[in-house]
Each structure stands twice: as structure tokens, then as C-alpha cells.
Amino acid sequence: MTQQQRSQETRAQILSTAARCFAQNGYNATGVAEICASAGVSKGAFYYHFASKQAVFMDLLNAWMVDLEAALEAMATEATSAPERLSKMARMMPVILQSESAQIPMFLEFWTQASRDASVREAAIAPYQKFQRFFAQLIQEGIEEGTLEPINPASGAQVIISLASGLLLQGLLDPQGADWGHVSEDSVQILLKGLKRRT
Amino acid sequence: MTQQQRSQETRAQILSTAARCFAQNGYNATGVAEICASAGVSKGAFYYHFASKQAVFMDLLNAWMVDLEAALEAMATEATSAPERLSKMARMMPVILQSESAQIPMFLEFWTQASRDASVREAAIAPYQKFQRFFAQLIQEGIEEGTLEPINPASGAQVIISLASGLLLQGLLDPQGADWGHVSEDSVQILLKGLKRRT
Amino acid sequence: MTQQQRSQETRAQILSTAARCFAQNGYNATGVAEICASAGVSKGAFYYHFASKQAVFMDLLNAWMVDLEAALEAMATEATSAPERLSKMARMMPVILQSESAQIPMFLEFWTQASRDASVREAAIAPYQKFQRFFAQLIQEGIEEGTLEPINPASGAQVIISLASGLLLQGLLDPQGADWGHVSEDSVQILLKGLKRRT
Amino acid sequence: MTQQQRSQETRAQILSTAARCFAQNGYNATGVAEICASAGVSKGAFYYHFASKQAVFMDLLNAWMVDLEAALEAMATEATSAPERLSKMARMMPVILQSESAQIPMFLEFWTQASRDASVREAAIAPYQKFQRFFAQLIQEGIEEGTLEPINPASGAQVIISLASGLLLQGLLDPQGADWGHVSEDSVQILLKGLKRRT
DNA sequence: ACTGTCGGGACCGCCCGTTGTT
DNA sequence: AACAACGGGCGGTCCCGACAGT
Numbered sequence: 001m002t003q004q005q006r007s008q009e010t011r012a013q014i015l016s017t018a019a020r021c022f023a024q025n026g027y028n029a030t031g032v033a034e035i036c037a038s039a040g041v042s043k044g045a046f047y048y049h050f051a052s053k054q055a056v057f058m059d060l061l062n063a064w065m066v067d068l069e070a071a072l073e074a075m076a077t078e079a080t081s082a083p084e085r086l087s088k089m090a091r092m093m094p095v096i097l098q099s100e101s102a103q104i105p106m107f108l109e110f111w112t113q114a115s116r117d118a119s120v121r122e123a124a125i126a127p128y129q130k131f132q133r134f135f136a137q138l139i140q141e142g143i144e145e146g147t148l149e150p151i152n153p154a155s156g157a158q159v160i161i162s163l164a165s166g167l168l169l170q171g172l173l174d175p176q177g178a179d180w181g182h183v184s185e186d187s188v189q190i191l192l193k194g195l196k197r198r199t
Numbered sequence: 200m201t202q203q204q205r206s207q208e209t210r211a212q213i214l215s216t217a218a219r220c221f222a223q224n225g226y227n228a229t230g231v232a233e234i235c236a237s238a239g240v241s242k243g244a245f246y247y248h249f250a251s252k253q254a255v256f257m258d259l260l261n262a263w264m265v266d267l268e269a270a271l272e273a274m275a276t277e278a279t280s281a282p283e284r285l286s287k288m289a290r291m292m293p294v295i296l297q298s299e300s301a302q303i304p305m306f307l308e309f310w311t312q313a314s315r316d317a318s319v320r321e322a323a324i325a326p327y328q329k330f331q332r333f334f335a336q337l338i339q340e341g342i343e344e345g346t347l348e349p350i351n352p353a354s355g356a357q358v359i360i361s362l363a364s365g366l367l368l369q370g371l372l373d374p375q376g377a378d379w380g381h382v383s384e385d386s387v388q389i390l391l392k393g394l395k396r397r398t
Numbered sequence: 399m400t401q402q403q404r405s406q407e408t409r410a411q412i413l414s415t416a417a418r419c420f421a422q423n424g425y426n427a428t429g430v431a432e433i434c435a436s437a438g439v440s441k442g443a444f445y446y447h448f449a450s451k452q453a454v455f456m457d458l459l460n461a462w463m464v465d466l467e468a469a470l471e472a473m474a475t476e477a478t479s480a481p482e483r484l485s486k487m488a489r490m491m492p493v494i495l496q497s498e499s500a501q502i503p504m505f506l507e508f509w510t511q512a513s514r515d516a517s518v519r520e521a522a523i524a525p526y527q528k529f530q531r532f533f534a535q536l537i538q539e540g541i542e543e544g545t546l547e548p549i550n551p552a553s554g555a556q557v558i559i560s561l562a563s564g565l566l567l568q569g570l571l572d573p574q575g576a577d578w579g580h581v582s583e584d585s586v587q588i589l590l591k592g593l594k595r596r597t
Numbered sequence: 598m599t600q601q602q603r604s605q606e607t608r609a610q611i612l613s614t615a616a617r618c619f620a621q622n623g624y625n626a627t628g629v630a631e632i633c634a635s636a637g638v639s640k641g642a643f644y645y646h647f648a649s650k651q652a653v654f655m656d657l658l659n660a661w662m663v664d665l666e667a668a669l670e671a672m673a674t675e676a677t678s679a680p681e682r683l684s685k686m687a688r689m690m691p692v693i694l695q696s697e698s699a700q701i702p703m704f705l706e707f708w709t710q711a712s713r714d715a716s717v718r719e720a721a722i723a724p725y726q727k728f729q730r731f732f733a734q735l736i737q738e739g740i741e742e743g744t745l746e747p748i749n750p751a752s753g754a755q756v757i758i759s760l761a762s763g764l765l766l767q768g769l770l771d772p773q774g775a776d777w778g779h780v781s782e783d784s785v786q787i788l789l790k791g792l793k794r795r796t
Numbered sequence: 797a798c799t800g801t802c803g804g805g806a807c808c809g810c811c812c813g814t815t816g817t818t
Numbered sequence: 819a820a821c822a823a824c825g826g827g828c829g830g831t832c833c834c835g836a837c838a839g840t
């Protein structure tokens with residue numbers, strides 16, 4: 001048990017350190033030796049736990065996906081109207097943007113790699129499809145409730161996700177360029193106005 | 200004169216070859232030697248014209264910005280109503296997405312680097328600010344025309360840019376995942392509905 | 399007792415697996431981890447039974463020597479004339495070449511190491527000296543019988559061994575280059591003609 | 598010119614140093630860094646001139662082949678009887694064995710690699726086929742002269758080559774094990790007796 | 797303006813062997 | 819008797835950039 005625990009600690013240590021390094025310096029610029037040194041483990045340990053640097057990267061991606069899924073799960077259970085739920089989620093955006101700002105560069109890293117490597121892409125697409133389905137259903141419910149216009153739910157979901165991704169990207173690129181909290185709130189208002197049913 | 204021309208041709212050859220290589224294999228994965236070989240010049244020529252690999256990268260970015268500016272300029276002179284101009288631009292999205300899809304991964308790498316390197320960031324932010332100003336003015340005009348709701352133009356511009364970026368990114372990640380032409384058209388309809396003035 | 403048996407089985411398993419791996423990929427190219435994985439044991443087991451990878455190698459060599467000795471022993475007891483015994487052994491050559499062709503590259507590696515490392519050399523020389531003594535005695539007997547020319551037995555033995563080694567090596571290098579069975583038979587006829595007593 | 602000369606000197610320096618290292622410590626045990634250090638060049642220079650460590654090895658093999666071919670060419674022009682030519686060549690064996698004793702380990706190295714790698718094998722087989730043809734023709738001439746028994750020339754050539762390879766191998770393995778000069782002379786006498794035509 | 801050659805550095809991956817645990 | 823986990827270190831490769839020579 002003690003051995004297993006130590007092993008998993010080592011593994012976790014490598015993962016978290018790698019995440020930090022990747023976020024700070026980028027995937028390519030981060031050497032395995034650097035990760036090992038920062039994590040306080042040897043290369044032997046590293047390559048015992050992971051087959052390659054990429055494997056660490058993929059593990060990180062997967063972990064991120066799991067978190068995402070959990071967050072979605074939590075939101076799905078709320079029982080208010082569709083527009084309100086969207087509003088609420090929008091108000092979470094700035095919080096996410098600031099609290100996890102260190103993680104976001106890695107998100108870009110994921111994307112960059114995914115655009116080049118098919119195996120990464122497959123793993124990276126999955127959460128999007130999750131999001132897609134989630135929002136499509138939310139919109140569907142909104143339409144059935146009569147609170148949203150009768151649009152194509154898939155397209156609606158895409159709009160939401162795209163807007164969110166775009167805001168994330170720009171917040172990452174130019175954190176001081178605007179009051180992102182304010183902007184994202186405005187954005188959602190505009191979007192909601194476009195989605196909401198005219199009474 | 201002829202010498203100058205030759206020199207410029209060499210320079211252009213390096214630039215275009217580099218662009219192709221970067222787009223195909225990525226910035227990091229592309230070696231200077233590879234560019235030189237593909238361009239049919241020696242390393243000496245490369246380092247005569249450019250200070251470093253990064254410098255080529257930046258030059259490419261700048262060239263792209265110039266093109267962008269020209270495109271925006273062209274759009275700004277049209278004399279229809281704001282909503283119509285937005286609609287028209289939206290219809291260009293799928294075309295852009297397909298014609299320049301090879302370049303987009305490179306821009307992702309731009310951004311990734313930009314999130315780390317301040318000097319790259321400045322160059323990368325510039326086009327956004329261009330876009331930002333352009334759309335803000337367009338919205339402002341729309342408001343003055345009375346065709347758009349009186350919202351904060353800056354936020355409105357941000358929404359448009361974010362949505363566009365997001366769609367681009369997702370089209371890149373999963374080109375077969377959806378009919379992006381259709382989706383982007385729907386997206387703009389939704390967005391326009393949110394922006395347009397209720398009559 | 400059962401434990402001892404299990405231990406011996408593990409040891410034997412490692413040895414045979416290592417032999418297979420060495421033959422397939424070569425000594426240098428075969429990693430200890432690979433052997434362990436193929437044998438279904440852990441590294442701990444490996445290093446419990448053997449001091450090093452080299453030690454396994456040496457063990458294999460020794461085992462081969464024992465086999466060799468037995469084969470020679472068997473031949474020595476036959477009671478025909480010297481030339482006939484040589485002929486008979488020659489006819490075995492192609493069989494050996496085909497049945498153990500997989501092992502031969504390994505012995506080449508043995509020798510390569512032997513040419514460098516004194517301790518390996520001693521072990522590698524031993525079988526040669528065995529052969530040497532065996533053939534020298536066989537020739538001696540032939541001379542005494544009057545069936546062979548009165549030559550220096552040591553030199554005669556060397557010729558036989560050299561010829562055999564040479565054929566083996568070339569058969570290894572270019573298996574399809576010639577009909578080695580035919581060639582080796584011809585070779586022995588020529589050699590025998592050189593050794594046999596003129597009547 | 599000066600530049601080209603320098604370049605070729607560097608290349609030659611790398612080749613000769615590599616040959617020495619390979620012969621001394623073996624191909625696998627010799628690191629590129631070691632070669633570079635011994636040759637007084639940088640790794641950059643090494644990989645500018647050669648694509649890989651293997652490439653150096655192959656170059657060495659080819660150079661050896663060229664030498665061989667020259668030696669054969671020289672021998673082919675002599676105009677004595679076949680048996681005498683064979684005798685003369687035999688008398689060269691011990692000289693070769695001692696003068697080039699440093700090169701011989703590499704010869705084993707060639708063989709070992711050839712047994713594993715098809716591309717090396719192809720290059721390594723070529724000289725053997727040269728030898729083969731050379732000796733076959735020599736024997737053919739001997740038969741036509743009436744100085745040699747009417748045997749299959751191909752087989753005869755194989756015997757000669759095999760015997761020579763075998764002696765080389767054993768001389769390498771156990772230099773002090775016998776008086777190789779004497780042995781090789783005896784060997785040829787025996788072989789010649791087997792080849793020569795009975796009068 | 798352009799070329800060929802070289803310098804030095806670091807990268808990832810793997811490897812052999814050991815150690816604490818069971 | 820065997821195992822998982824780990825320690826360092828070296829392996830070949832390649833890369834960016836410099837610079838002497840045209």
C-alpha cells in the first residue's frame with residue numbers, strides 16, 4: 001500500500017509539475033529533464049510512469065476532460081428555465097477566466113497540438129461534442145418551454161460554444177485589453193436576446 | 200537593380216516557403232535547414248535576410264496583417280446598412296475557412312507563442328485591435344442609423360470577433376464535425392437578431 | 399523443493415527467452431526489460447538469477463559448449479576410418495546450418511565481444527580448442543591407420559575448423575547466394591583429397 | 598579550394614578516427630561524441646558530413662571494398678600458373694594478418710552488422726562476390742592449363758574464401774593460440790594438394 | 797548577396813542495475 | 819524468490835546560428 005501510494009504520488013507530482021511547466025513555457029519548450037528536475041524525480045521514474053512526453057500531455061488533457069464533464073453534470077441538474085441557466089453560466093465565465101488563468105495557456109497548447117496530431121485531436125474533440133450535446137439539449141428544452149426561439153439546437157449550441165471559446169482565447173491573449181468580466185456579461189445578454197423568444 | 204531584384208526574390212522565396220512549411224508541419228517542427236532546402240537557398244542566404252527563424256515568423260504575421268487591413272478597408276467603404284454589411288461578411292466566413300484552412304494552424308501557433316512572449320504578443324494583438332475598432336465603428340454607425348440596438352459598441356465588437364474566432368477554431372479542430380457553412384450562417388442570424396433594433 | 403523447482407524454471411525461462419531475443423535482435427539491441435517482458439518475469443527476478451546481461455550471455459555460451467562437447471564425444475566413439483568420419487561430419491554441416499541458423503548471428507556477436515574483452519575471449523576460445531584437439535586426434539589416428547598423409551595434425555585440424563567456420567559465416571551472410579549443402583560437400587571432397595594418403 | 602580541402606580533411610579525419618574507435622571498442626560501444634572528441638571536430642561537423650553513425654560505418658565498408666578490389670586487380674595481372682599464384686597469395690596471408698591486425702576487428706564488426714541489417718548485408722556481400730568470381734576464374738584457368746583437377750570452379754572458389762575467412766577469424770580471436778603464419782602456409786599446401794591435378 | 801562548413805548545445809528516449817517491500 | 823519503482827546517465831540526432839570565404 002505504502003508503495004502504491006508513493007507511486008501514485010510520484011505520478012501525480014509529475015503530472016502537476018508538467019502541467020505547470022507546459023503552461024509556463026509551452027509544450028515544446030519544456031524538456032523532460034526540466035519536468036523531472038522541477039518535480040524532484042528522476043528520468044527513470046518519469047519514463048516508468050509515462051511512455052513519452054506526449055503521454056503526459058494526453059493524460060493532462062484527459063484529466064481536464066473529466067473535470068469538464070463533472071462541471072457539466074453539475075449544471076445539468078439545475079431546474080430553472082433555459083435562459084436563466086445560460087445567464088448563470090455566463091456569470092461564471094469571468095470567474096473561470098481568472099481562477100484558472102494559469103491553466104488556460106495549456107488549453108491553447110491542446111488546441112495547437114490537436115490541429116496537427118490526429119490522436120490528440122480525437123481526444124480533444126470529445127469534450128466539445130459533450131458540450132455540444134449539452135447545450136443542444138438545453139436549447140431544445142428552452143424551445144419546448146417556449147422561452148427560446150425555435151431554432152436549430154445544434155447551431156445554437158455551436159454559437160454558444162464558439163462565443164465562449166473566442167472569449168477565452170482573447171482573454172488569454174490580451175488580459176488587460178478589456179474588462180473581460182463585463183464584456184462576457186454583455187456578450188451573453190446580446191446572445192440571449194438573439195435566442196430568446198419574442199413575447 | 201538586378202541584384203536588388205534577385206535579393207528580393209530570394210527573400211520572398213524564403214518567406215513563402217517558410218509559410219508553407221510552417222502551415223504543413225508547424226513552427227517548431229520546421230527546421231531552418233528544411234526551409235532552406237525547400238526554398239533552394241543556403242543557410243547563409245537565410246540568415247542574411249532574416250535574423251532568426253522567429254523573424255521570418257514575424258514577417259509572415261506582418262504580411263498577414265497588411266492583407267487584413269486591406270480587406271477591412273475595402274469593407275469599410277461599402278455603403279449599405281450595418282446589419283447587411285454584417286450579413287455579407289458572415290457569408291464570407293466559410294470561404295475564408297476553406298481557402299485559408301492550411302494557414303490557421305500556424306496562427307494558433309502564433310497565439311500560443313504570443314501568450315508567452317511579450318514581443319510576439321504585441322504583434323498578435325494588433326489585428327484584434329484593428330478588428331475591434333472596425334466592428335465597434337460599424338456598430339456605432341448601426342446605432343446611429345437606428346438599425347441596431349443601442350448597446351456598448353466595444354462589447355458588440357467583441358462578441359462578433361469572439362464568435363468568429365470560436366467558429367474558426369472549431370472548424371479547424373473538427374472540419375467534418377458539422378456543416379460549418381450552415382452553422383456560421385445560423386450563428387450570424389442569431390447574433391443579428393440580438394443586435395438588431397426591435398421595430 | 400517446489401520452490402527450488404520454480405526457481406529453476408524461472409531461470410531456464412529467462413535463459414531460453416534471452417537466447418531467442420539475442421538471436422532475433424542481437425545482444426546489444428536486446429534490452430533487459432525486453433527479455434523480462436518476453437519471459438514474463440520482473441527485473442527483480444532477472445537480477446536475482448543473473449548478475450548482469452553479460453552473465454546471461456555467458457551462460458548461454460557455456461550451455462552451447464556443453465552441447466558441443468556431447469556431440470564431439472558421440473562422434474569420437476564411432477569406429478570407422480578417419481576419412482569416413484570426416485565425410486560423415488561434413489554431411490552434417492548443411493543440417494546444422496539450417497537448424498541453428500538463427501543462433502549463428504549471436505555467435506558472431508560473441509566473437510566480436512571476445513575480440514575485445516579478455517574474459518569473454520577465454521570462454522569463446524575454449525570450444526575452438528576442443529575442436530582443435532578433437533580433429534588433431536582424428537587426423538593423428540588417420541595417419542596411424544595409414545589413411546591420411548603424414549602431416550602436422552595441428553595444422554590439419556586448423557584447416558578443417560577454418561574451412562567449417564568460413565562456410566558457416568558465408569552461409570550466414572548470403573544464405574541464398576549458393577547451394578550451401580552442395581558447396582560444403584564439394585569442399586570436403588577437395589579437402590579430403592588433400593589430406594588422404596596417396597595409394 | 599581551401600574551403601573544400603578543409604572540408605574533405607574533416608571528413609577524412611572523422612572517417613579514420615571512427616575506424617580506429619570502431620576497431621578498438623566496437624561499433625555499438627563507440628559513441629558519436631567519442632568519435633567527435635577523438636577527431637577534434639564538433640557534432641555539428643559530424644552530422645554535416647554524415648547522416649548517421651551507420652553512414653560512417655557504411656562509408657568505411659565501401660572504402661574497404663575499394664581497397665580490396667585494387668588488391669585483386671593487382672593480382673589478376675600476374676602471369677604464372679594457377680597453383681603458383683595461389684601459393685603466392687597464401688604467403689601474403691600472414692603479412693596481412695599482422696600488418697592490418699588493427700583493421701580486422703572491424704571486419705568482424707561488418708559481418709555482425711551484416712547478419713542483422715539487410716542494407717549492410719548488400720554492401721558486404723558485394724566484395725565476396727568479387728572474390729568469388731576472381732577465384733573461380735583462377736581455378737578455371739588452372740583447369741584449362743591442366744594444373745588443377747577438373748572440379749566445379751565455384752565450389753573451389755568457395756573453399757578458398759571460406760578457408761581464408763576462417764583463418765582470419767581464428768587469428769583474430771586467438772592471436773597467440775598458434776603460429777598463424779605457419780598454419781596458413783600448411784593449410785594452403787593441403788588445399789593445393791586437393792586441388793592440384795595428379796600427374 | 798550568397799555559400800559551405802562548422803560549433804556547441806540540448807532534446808527525448810531508453811537502458812542497466814538497485815532498492816525497499818512483500 | 820520475486821516485484822514494482824526508481825536512479826542517474828548516456829545514446830544518437832538535430833537544430834539554430836555564426837563565420838570564413840568568395
